[in-house]
Amino acid sequence: xxxxxxxxxxxxxxxxxxxxxxxxxxxxxxxxxxxxxxxxxxxxxxxxxxxxxxxxxxxxxxxxxxxxxxxxxxxxxxxxxxxxxxxxxxxxxxxxxxxxxxxxxxxxx
Amino acid sequence: xxxxxxxxxxxxxxxxxxxxxxxxxxxxxxxxxxxxxxxxxxxxxxxxxxxxxxxxxxxxxxxxxxxxxxxxxxxxxxxxxxxxxxxxxxxxxxxxxxxxxxxxxxxxxxxx
Numbered sequence: 001x002x003x004x005x006x007x008x009x010x011x012x013x014x015x016x017x018x019x020x021x022x023x024x025x026x027x028x029x030x031x032x033x034x035x036x037x038x039x040x041x042x043x044x045x046x047x048x049x050x051x052x053x054x055x056x057x058x059x060x061x062x063x064x065x066x067x068x069x070x071x072x073x074x075x076x077x078x079x080x081x082x083x084x085x086x087x088x089x090x091x092x093x094x095x096x097x098x099x100x101x102x103x104x105x106x107x108x109x
Numbered sequence: 110x111x112x113x114x115x116x117x118x119x120x121x122x123x124x125x126x127x128x129x130x131x132x133x134x135x136x137x138x139x140x141x142x143x144x145x146x147x148x149x150x151x152x153x154x155x156x157x158x159x160x161x162x163x164x165x166x167x168x169x170x171x172x173x174x175x176x177x178x179x180x181x182x183x184x185x186x187x188x189x190x191x192x193x194x195x196x197x198x199x200x201x202x203x204x205x206x207x208x209x210x211x212x213x214x215x216x217x218x219x220x221x
Binding site for chain 2: 006009030031033040041042043044045048088092094095096097098099100101102
């Protein structure tokens, strides 16, 4: 099956810093999704990308669908304490959905 | 706005016991799915359904059964619980597989 790699595994940053994380796949996909999971809750959709090269923002979050259709990145600008959580990329393919292993973000005030 | 509702939130079972995790959604979504989340492994798809009466296996289906008799409900059954099934289970729904999924808050299951 396709390989989906997400990095970094974890990040410890100071409040106000910018953050970048990315996912790469071994196959080409038509959709990239980015989710955030707060402690004790289910994942919540942040950004959906449907076109190669697409750059989409949601407040302080920006995500891009790589031009090769095999990668995507998520940036968070000017981080705040409530950005703490686990961020997942996800790829829907036919009737299957694969998630990256997640990037655990810790923000120090 | 209930969204996706999972019950129970927590459960402890003994090895060999059976259990049904409930999932209901009120958004009239056709696609529903079950995932398990283990530390460092993200979410892995167990079973999914593209509509009432239709179910199929995901990445890790062994030890689990599902049924979809109505659009709203998608229960997950553990027939004979094993310690390896200790995990957090999430149910999700969406209008279709390529559409963003809405997740429940999870069921934390421990098998002793």
